Amino acid sequence: MTTRLNPYLNFRDRTREAMEFYHSVFGGELTMSTFAEMHASEDPAEQDKIMHSQLITDNGLTLMAADTPNSMDYTPGTNNFAVSLSGEDEGELRGYWDKLSDGGDVAMPLDKAPWGDFFGMCTDRFGIPWLVNIAGEQQTSA
Known part of the structure; x- marks a missing residue:
């Protein structure tokens, strides 16, 4: 897998609706995981929120999105986006993270995440939020 650079959007309880809309616009394959599925929140009100969604189109577009947890600030136009770097090349991605x-x-x-990858979040010196995800060891069935 190559390293991907793509937008990561945040919503307040509307990720499913938004990503289904973008799927209808761009086509491709849409996947979504809830907070409950990822064991990402103890709050019963957050169990059906989307923790991570990804749309990959046949022509190579990638768009990701998530619902902002209730405990986090959500200000559209200010903190409802990030740029995501993801892939398998640990050296390359850790180098980007460090810089x-x-x-x-x-x-x-940047540390081991509950889903098995290495993941980190930072805001660079220019105020741009970044997400870095390094794919973990791939499971193989015997």
């Missing part, structure tokens, strides 16, 4: 986070603000250190 992007240098002089910026690390919201979540």
